[in-house]
Amino acid sequence: MIIKAKKSLGQNFLIDKNILRKIIDFAKIDNNSEVLEIGPGSGNLTDFINQKKPKKIHVIEKDENLVQILKNKFKKNINIINEDILNYTGSSIGSDKLIIIGNLPYNISSQVLVKFIINKNNFKFKKLIFMFQKELADRILAKVNSSNYGRFSILANWKFDIKKVIDVNPNSFLPRPKVMSSLLIFIPKENIIKFKDVKNLEHITNIFFNQRRKKIKKPINFLFKSKLGILKKYNLDLNLRPQNLKPETYYSIVKEYENL
Numbered sequence: 001m002i003i004k005a006k007k008s009l010g011q012n013f014l015i016d017k018n019i020l021r022k023i024i025d026f027a028k029i030d031n032n033s034e035v036l037e038i039g040p041g042s043g044n045l046t047d048f049i050n051q052k053k054p055k056k057i058h059v060i061e062k063d064e065n066l067v068q069i070l071k072n073k074f075k076k077n078i079n080i081i082n083e084d085i086l087n088y089t090g091s092s093i094g095s096d097k098l099i100i101i102g103n104l105p106y107n108i109s110s111q112v113l114v115k116f117i118i119n120k121n122n123f124k125f126k127k128l129i130f131m132f133q134k135e136l137a138d139r140i141l142a143k144v145n146s147s148n149y150g151r152f153s154i155l156a157n158w159k160f161d162i163k164k165v166i167d168v169n170p171n172s173f174l175p176r177p178k179v180m181s182s183l184l185i186f187i188p189k190e191n192i193i194k195f196k197d198v199k200n201l202e203h204i205t206n207i208f209f210n211q212r213r214k215k216i217k218k219p220i221n222f223l224f225k226s227k228l229g230i231l232k233k234y235n236l237d238l239n240l241r242p243q244n245l246k247p248e249t250y251y252s253i254v255k256e257y258e259n260l
Protein backbone atom coordinates (compact mmCIF):
# COMPACT_ATOMS: atom_id res chain seq x y z
CA MET A 1 0.00 0.00 0.00
CA ILE A 2 1.30 3.48 -0.88
CA ILE A 3 0.89 6.01 1.90
CA LYS A 4 1.61 9.63 1.22
CA ALA A 5 3.88 10.78 4.04
CA LYS A 6 3.05 14.03 5.82
CA LYS A 7 6.13 16.09 6.40
CA SER A 8 4.38 18.19 9.05
CA LEU A 9 3.95 15.05 11.17
CA GLY A 10 7.55 13.94 10.75
CA GLN A 11 6.54 10.84 8.84
CA ASN A 12 9.56 8.79 7.86
CA PHE A 13 8.50 5.18 7.86
CA LEU A 14 11.00 2.49 8.73
CA ILE A 15 11.13 -0.03 5.93
CA ASP A 16 14.36 -1.91 6.64
CA LYS A 17 13.40 -5.28 8.08
CA ASN A 18 16.86 -5.87 9.55
CA ILE A 19 16.65 -2.66 11.51
CA LEU A 20 13.09 -3.34 12.60
CA ARG A 21 14.16 -6.75 13.86
CA LYS A 22 17.15 -5.26 15.69
CA ILE A 23 14.98 -2.70 17.46
CA ILE A 24 12.69 -5.43 18.71
CA ASP A 25 15.58 -7.64 19.80
CA PHE A 26 17.17 -4.82 21.78
CA ALA A 27 13.82 -3.98 23.36
CA LYS A 28 13.71 -7.51 24.82
CA ILE A 29 9.96 -7.76 24.56
CA ASP A 30 8.52 -11.03 25.81
CA ASN A 31 5.07 -12.39 26.51
CA ASN A 32 5.10 -10.78 29.93
CA SER A 33 5.79 -7.25 28.61
CA GLU A 34 3.44 -4.42 27.94
CA VAL A 35 4.35 -2.10 25.11
CA LEU A 36 3.44 1.46 24.23
CA GLU A 37 4.47 2.56 20.77
CA ILE A 38 4.54 6.27 19.97
CA GLY A 39 3.80 7.16 16.35
CA PRO A 40 3.19 3.69 14.91
CA GLY A 41 2.48 5.08 11.44
CA SER A 42 1.28 2.28 9.20
CA GLY A 43 2.41 -0.31 11.73
CA ASN A 44 5.78 -1.49 10.39
CA LEU A 45 7.35 -1.65 13.83
CA THR A 46 4.04 -2.61 15.43
CA ASP A 47 4.02 -5.78 13.32
CA PHE A 48 7.34 -6.85 14.77
CA ILE A 49 6.22 -5.99 18.31
CA ASN A 50 3.08 -8.05 17.77
CA GLN A 51 5.14 -11.09 16.74
CA LYS A 52 6.70 -11.15 20.22
CA LYS A 53 3.20 -11.59 21.67
CA PRO A 54 3.44 -9.14 24.57
CA LYS A 55 0.57 -9.03 27.05
CA LYS A 56 -0.65 -5.72 25.74
CA ILE A 57 0.16 -3.29 22.95
CA HIS A 58 -0.94 0.33 23.03
CA VAL A 59 -0.16 2.75 20.24
CA ILE A 60 -0.61 6.51 20.11
CA GLU A 61 -0.94 7.98 16.65
CA LYS A 62 -2.00 11.52 15.80
CA ASP A 63 -2.80 10.99 12.12
CA GLU A 64 -6.42 9.85 11.68
CA ASN A 65 -5.77 8.29 8.29
CA LEU A 66 -3.08 6.10 9.75
CA VAL A 67 -5.34 5.20 12.67
CA GLN A 68 -7.83 3.80 10.13
CA ILE A 69 -5.10 1.77 8.47
CA LEU A 70 -3.95 0.44 11.83
CA LYS A 71 -7.49 -0.52 12.83
CA ASN A 72 -7.91 -2.56 9.65
CA LYS A 73 -4.53 -4.16 9.96
CA PHE A 74 -4.59 -5.17 13.61
CA LYS A 75 -8.29 -5.59 14.27
CA LYS A 76 -8.72 -5.95 18.02
CA ASN A 77 -5.21 -7.02 18.96
CA ILE A 78 -4.02 -3.61 19.99
CA ASN A 79 -5.28 -0.55 21.79
CA ILE A 80 -5.14 2.28 19.26
CA ILE A 81 -5.23 5.76 20.74
CA ASN A 82 -5.80 8.62 18.32
CA GLU A 83 -4.08 11.44 20.17
CA ASP A 84 -1.15 13.81 20.21
CA ILE A 85 1.51 12.25 22.41
CA LEU A 86 2.42 15.68 23.75
CA ASN A 87 -1.09 16.08 25.18
CA TYR A 88 -1.45 12.52 26.34
CA THR A 89 -1.92 12.10 30.09
CA GLY A 90 -3.56 8.69 30.42
CA SER A 91 -1.56 7.14 33.21
CA SER A 92 -3.96 4.19 33.27
CA ILE A 93 -1.65 2.27 30.96
CA GLY A 94 1.52 2.93 32.96
CA SER A 95 3.11 -0.14 34.55
CA ASP A 96 6.52 -1.37 35.64
CA LYS A 97 6.42 -3.84 32.75
CA LEU A 98 5.77 -1.15 30.18
CA ILE A 99 8.32 -0.74 27.39
CA ILE A 100 7.87 2.52 25.50
CA ILE A 101 9.16 2.44 21.99
CA GLY A 102 9.07 4.82 19.05
CA ASN A 103 10.58 5.80 15.79
CA LEU A 104 9.75 9.35 16.81
CA PRO A 105 8.63 12.18 14.57
CA TYR A 106 11.81 14.26 14.49
CA ASN A 107 10.09 17.61 14.83
CA ILE A 108 8.90 16.73 18.33
CA SER A 109 11.38 14.09 19.48
CA SER A 110 13.13 16.30 22.03
CA GLN A 111 9.77 17.32 23.49
CA VAL A 112 8.71 13.70 23.77
CA LEU A 113 11.90 12.83 25.63
CA VAL A 114 11.53 15.82 27.98
CA LYS A 115 7.93 14.74 28.61
CA PHE A 116 9.14 11.40 29.97
CA ILE A 117 11.93 13.06 31.96
CA ILE A 118 9.64 15.54 33.66
CA ASN A 119 6.93 12.87 33.84
CA LYS A 120 4.34 15.13 35.37
CA ASN A 121 1.74 12.38 35.75
CA ASN A 122 4.18 9.96 37.29
CA PHE A 123 3.64 7.56 34.45
CA LYS A 124 5.25 4.20 35.24
CA PHE A 125 7.47 2.46 32.71
CA LYS A 126 10.43 0.08 32.52
CA LYS A 127 12.44 1.61 29.68
CA LEU A 128 12.32 3.85 26.66
CA ILE A 129 13.67 2.97 23.23
CA PHE A 130 13.61 5.93 20.89
CA MET A 131 14.92 6.74 17.44
CA PHE A 132 16.31 10.28 17.11
CA GLN A 133 18.17 12.25 14.53
CA LYS A 134 21.80 11.38 15.19
CA GLU A 135 22.60 14.99 15.97
CA LEU A 136 20.14 15.05 18.87
CA ALA A 137 21.25 11.58 20.02
CA ASP A 138 24.84 12.87 20.13
CA ARG A 139 23.75 15.78 22.31
CA ILE A 140 21.88 13.46 24.67
CA LEU A 141 24.96 11.23 25.00
CA ALA A 142 27.50 14.05 25.22
CA LYS A 143 29.93 14.18 28.12
CA VAL A 144 31.04 17.23 30.08
CA ASN A 145 33.65 19.46 28.34
CA SER A 146 32.54 18.45 24.86
CA SER A 147 30.91 20.79 22.37
CA ASN A 148 27.66 18.79 22.20
CA TYR A 149 27.24 18.79 25.97
CA GLY A 150 24.28 20.76 27.27
CA ARG A 151 20.69 20.74 28.41
CA PHE A 152 19.70 17.42 26.91
CA SER A 153 22.53 15.40 28.39
CA ILE A 154 22.06 16.99 31.80
CA LEU A 155 18.30 16.45 31.84
CA ALA A 156 18.38 12.93 30.43
CA ASN A 157 21.23 11.76 32.67
CA TRP A 158 19.40 12.94 35.74
CA LYS A 159 16.77 10.29 35.22
CA PHE A 160 18.25 7.62 32.97
CA ASP A 161 21.19 5.41 32.16
CA ILE A 162 21.47 5.88 28.42
CA LYS A 163 23.05 3.73 25.74
CA LYS A 164 23.26 3.93 22.00
CA VAL A 165 22.01 0.80 20.30
CA ILE A 166 22.74 1.52 16.63
CA ASP A 167 23.08 4.24 14.05
CA VAL A 168 20.58 3.97 11.23
CA ASN A 169 21.18 5.00 7.66
CA PRO A 170 18.68 7.27 5.82
CA ASN A 171 18.09 4.42 3.32
CA SER A 172 16.28 2.47 6.01
CA PHE A 173 13.39 4.96 5.89
CA LEU A 174 10.77 6.01 3.39
CA PRO A 175 10.77 8.86 2.59
CA ARG A 176 14.50 9.10 3.16
CA PRO A 177 15.42 11.67 5.83
CA LYS A 178 18.36 13.96 5.09
CA VAL A 179 20.38 12.86 8.10
CA MET A 180 21.55 9.80 10.00
CA SER A 181 19.49 8.51 12.91
CA SER A 182 20.42 6.77 16.15
CA LEU A 183 18.49 4.44 18.36
CA LEU A 184 18.91 5.04 22.10
CA ILE A 185 17.76 3.06 25.09
CA PHE A 186 16.93 4.75 28.40
CA ILE A 187 16.74 2.80 31.65
CA PRO A 188 15.36 4.73 34.64
CA LYS A 189 17.96 5.01 37.43
CA GLU A 190 17.08 3.38 40.70
CA ASN A 191 18.02 6.34 42.84
CA ILE A 192 17.51 9.74 41.40
CA ILE A 193 18.24 13.05 43.06
CA LYS A 194 14.97 14.52 44.25
CA PHE A 195 14.05 18.11 43.44
CA LYS A 196 11.17 20.14 44.81
CA ASP A 197 10.17 20.72 41.22
CA VAL A 198 11.88 19.16 38.18
CA LYS A 199 10.97 22.28 36.23
CA ASN A 200 13.80 23.98 38.13
CA LEU A 201 16.27 21.67 36.43
CA GLU A 202 14.93 22.78 33.06
CA HIS A 203 14.92 26.40 34.18
CA ILE A 204 18.50 26.41 35.45
CA THR A 205 19.98 24.56 32.50
CA ASN A 206 18.15 26.97 30.19
CA ILE A 207 19.68 29.93 31.94
CA PHE A 208 23.21 28.51 31.77
CA PHE A 209 23.07 27.21 28.21
CA ASN A 210 21.24 30.14 26.63
CA GLN A 211 24.66 31.67 26.46
CA ARG A 212 26.79 28.60 26.27
CA ARG A 213 29.97 30.40 25.28
CA LYS A 214 29.84 32.93 28.10
CA LYS A 215 31.37 32.45 31.53
CA ILE A 216 29.20 31.07 34.32
CA LYS A 217 29.64 34.29 36.28
CA LYS A 218 26.53 35.84 34.78
CA PRO A 219 24.03 33.01 35.38
CA ILE A 220 25.43 32.39 38.87
CA ASN A 221 25.07 36.04 39.84
CA PHE A 222 21.63 36.19 38.29
CA LEU A 223 20.38 33.13 40.18
CA PHE A 224 22.10 33.58 43.52
CA LYS A 225 22.56 37.37 43.78
CA SER A 226 24.78 37.92 46.82
CA LYS A 227 24.39 34.43 48.26
CA LEU A 228 27.51 33.01 46.72
CA GLY A 229 28.38 30.36 49.28
CA ILE A 230 27.92 27.74 46.59
CA LEU A 231 31.09 28.87 44.86
CA LYS A 232 33.25 27.55 47.66
CA LYS A 233 31.04 24.59 48.43
CA TYR A 234 31.26 23.21 44.89
CA ASN A 235 34.61 24.64 44.01
CA LEU A 236 33.20 26.74 41.19
CA ASP A 237 35.41 29.10 39.26
CA LEU A 238 33.39 31.94 37.73
CA ASN A 239 35.64 31.87 34.68
CA LEU A 240 34.39 28.40 33.71
CA ARG A 241 31.87 28.01 30.89
CA PRO A 242 28.57 26.09 31.18
CA GLN A 243 30.00 23.08 29.34
CA ASN A 244 32.69 22.66 32.00
CA LEU A 245 30.28 21.79 34.84
CA LYS A 246 29.43 18.13 35.37
CA PRO A 247 25.78 17.02 35.40
CA GLU A 248 26.07 16.40 39.15
CA THR A 249 27.15 19.99 39.67
CA TYR A 250 24.02 21.21 37.91
CA TYR A 251 21.88 18.95 40.10
CA SER A 252 23.54 20.48 43.18
CA ILE A 253 23.02 23.99 41.85
CA VAL A 254 19.32 23.24 41.37
CA LYS A 255 19.05 22.01 44.96
CA GLU A 256 20.82 25.10 46.28
CA TYR A 257 18.56 27.30 44.19
CA GLU A 258 15.48 25.55 45.56
CA ASN A 259 16.69 26.22 49.10
CA LEU A 260 17.40 29.92 48.66
Ligand code: SAH
Pocket: 009, 010, 011, 012, 013, 014, 015, 038, 039, 040, 041, 042, 043, 044, 045, 060, 061, 062, 063, 066, 083, 084, 085, 086, 102, 103, 104, 105, 108
Ligand atom coordinates in the same frame (compact mmCIF):
# COMPACT_ATOMS: atom_id res chain seq x y z
N1 SAH B 1 6.79 3.93 13.64
C1 SAH B 1 6.51 4.10 12.22
C2 SAH B 1 6.30 5.58 11.82
C3 SAH B 1 7.33 6.57 12.27
S1 SAH B 1 7.06 8.15 11.58
C4 SAH B 1 7.61 3.48 11.42
O1 SAH B 1 8.70 3.32 11.96
O2 SAH B 1 7.40 3.17 10.27
C5 SAH B 1 6.43 9.06 12.97
C6 SAH B 1 4.97 8.77 13.26
O3 SAH B 1 4.57 9.61 14.35
C7 SAH B 1 4.00 9.09 12.13
O4 SAH B 1 3.13 8.03 11.99
C8 SAH B 1 3.27 10.36 12.59
O5 SAH B 1 1.96 10.47 12.08
C9 SAH B 1 3.27 10.18 14.08
N2 SAH B 1 3.14 11.43 14.84
C10 SAH B 1 3.61 12.65 14.49
N3 SAH B 1 3.36 13.56 15.45
C11 SAH B 1 2.72 12.88 16.45
C12 SAH B 1 2.21 13.27 17.73
N4 SAH B 1 2.31 14.53 18.15
N5 SAH B 1 1.61 12.34 18.50
C13 SAH B 1 1.51 11.05 18.06
N6 SAH B 1 1.99 10.63 16.87
C14 SAH B 1 2.59 11.53 16.07
